[in-house]
Amino acid sequence: MGFVSGLQCRECKRQYEAQPIYVCEFCFGPLEAVYDYDKIRSHLTREKIQSRAANLWRYLELLPIEGEPRVGLDSGCTPLVEAKNLAKAIGVKRLYVKDDTVVHPTLSFKDRVVSVALTRAAEFGFDTVACASTGNLAHSVSAHGARAGFNRFIFIPASLETSKIVASLVYEPNLIAVDGNYDDVNRLCSEIANKYKWAFVNINIRPYYAEGSKTLGFEIIEQLGWRAPDNVIVPCASGSLLTKVWKSFKEFKQIGIIDELNTRVFAAQPLGCNPIVKAIKDKTDIIRPVKPDTVAKSLAIGNPADGFYALKVVEETNGYGEDVTDDEIIDGMKLLARTEGIFAETAGGVTVAVTKKLVQKGIIGEDELTVICVTGNGLKTKEALAGHTGEPHYISPKLASFEEVLAKIKAK
Numbered sequence: 586m587g588f589v590s591g592l593q594c595r596e597c598k599r600q601y602e603a604q605p606i607y608v609c610e611f612c613f614g615p616l617e618a619v620y621d622y623d624k625i626r627s628h629l630t631r632e633k634i635q636s637r638a639a640n641l642w643r644y645l646e647l648l649p650i651e652g653e654p655r656v657g658l659d660s661g662c663t664p665l666v667e668a669k670n671l672a673k674a675i676g677v678k679r680l681y682v683k684d685d686t687v688v689h690p691t692l693s694f695k696d697r698v699v700s701v702a703l704t705r706a707a708e709f710g711f712d713t714v715a716c717a718s719t720g721n722l723a724h725s726v727s728a729h730g731a732r733a734g735f736n737r738f739i740f741i742p743a744s745l746e747t748s749k750i751v752a753s754l755v756y757e758p759n760l761i762a763v764d765g766n767y768d769d770v771n772r773l774c775s776e777i778a779n780k781y782k783w784a785f786v787n788i789n790i791r792p793y794y795a796e797g798s799k800t801l802g803f804e805i806i807e808q809l810g811w812r813a814p815d816n817v818i819v820p821c822a823s824g825s826l827l828t829k830v831w832k833s834f835k836e837f838k839q840i841g842i843i844d845e846l847n848t849r850v851f852a853a854q855p856l857g858c859n860p861i862v863k864a865i866k867d868k869t870d871i872i873r874p875v876k877p878d879t880v881a882k883s884l885a886i887g888n889p890a891d892g893f894y895a896l897k898v899v900e901e902t903n904g905y906g907e908d909v910t911d912d913e914i915i916d917g918m919k920l921l922a923r924t925e926g927i928f929a930e931t932a933g934g935v936t937v938a939v940t941k942k943l944v945q946k947g948i949i950g951e952d953e954l955t956v957i958c959v960t961g962n963g964l965k966t967k968e969a970l971a972g973h974t975g976e977p978h979y980i981s982p983k984l985a986s987f988e989e990v991l992a993k994i995k996a997k
């Protein structure tokens with residue numbers, strides 16, 4: 586029944602059946618899901634979307650599954666927060682935060698991609714799911730996989746934050762901590778994926794998995810009252826999310842859900858892992874892999890699989906990219922918390938700090954409507970803030986002790 590017509594090579598455009606495959610046999614280009622847009626156009630309307638349950642499957646026709654959704658029935662539909670205080674602090678008038686710090690169940694946008702990947706994995710008949718992760722994906726595959734009854738093999742760099750490791754272990758997956766960085770983990774997983782018949786969500790299921798990110802973009806348009814923003818700022822690791830946010834906007838235009846689309850797409854990366862932004866700034870098509878060294882570990886992919894395509898989106902939309910230091914990332918996290926009461930993980934600090942920089946440089950104008958994608962929860966990376974927050978006021982359980990402190994606070 587689905588509306589996905591198959592897979593297509595992004596390079597040579599050869600068509601493939603919708604199978605658990607991810608590279609073109611002819612040119613080794615990546616495969617991508619394609620849809621019957623004419624059929625969708627006559628089927629999907631704003632009213633239909635609005636009449637459906639508040640989860641990411643309300644855009645079902647534009648997601649690459651065949652049958653009924655099986656995973657993620659409580660995921661998606663996060664708030665689009667009008668960020669008036671943050672807007673004022675950075676010098677713009679219309680700013681929104683797409684708040685994926687609160688996605689069910691593991692508090693990052695990865696719950697979107699995993700909902701689609703595991704539904705598809707179940708359709709293909711896999712009993713074991715796996716992933717290579719910088720942390721958030723590990724949580725999501727562990728959690729969604731537990732509820733859906735899959736065996737789970739989760740591969741992470743051993744150097745991840747302790748709280749990120751615990752937040753996977755609690756779901757009791759087989760957690761494999763590799764002595765190496767994400768790019769080493771990913772290489773190893775490609776070898777394992779060739780040998781074992783598992784659904785590696787970001788390897789052999791990648792063409793399906795990646796499509797789940799589009800729901801973040803669909804929601805932005807719906808929540809803005811069926812219009813696309815002037816600017817959207819997207820944090821990049823592999824670059825996939827950025828390409829899919831843009832794809833979602835284009836699809837809504839193509840099927841007539843919106844009439845106009847003039848959005849500029851901006852890439853946000855940490856300076857310590859900036860292969861995509863560096864290529865944008867250097868005006869080159871060549872992504873040079875880097876060895877990541879950044880507090881934003883969730884974005885620490887030195888050799889980004891979708892980097893080239895992310896570059897092309899930035900180019901096509903007349904966007905740009907910026908990178909920020911570890912100190913700027915921490916400041917970004919604190920700024921968002923102080924102004925909007927949103928505690929984002931380091932990747933959110935990157936996006937906020939990059940937005941501030943783009944405004945300061947005059948690349949984003951004060952009257953434009955800008956959406957910042959904040960994609961993961963701060964409780965996952967508390968370690969990053971060690972030594973960067975204030976201290977509690979310690980008192981004894983006596984009124985006098987409290988009032989002593991109160992006097993000091995007031996005197997400040």
Ligand SMILES: Cc1ncc(COP(=O)(O)O)c(C=O)c1O
Nearest residue numbers: 721822823824825826883960961
């Ligand atoms: C919180 C967060 N934001 C953004 C990203 C970037 O995702 P992508 O690899 O699709 O560029 C990641 C990737 O792990 C992430 O964990």
Ligand SMILES: [Zn+2]
Nearest residue numbers: 594597609612
């Ligand atoms: Zn090809």
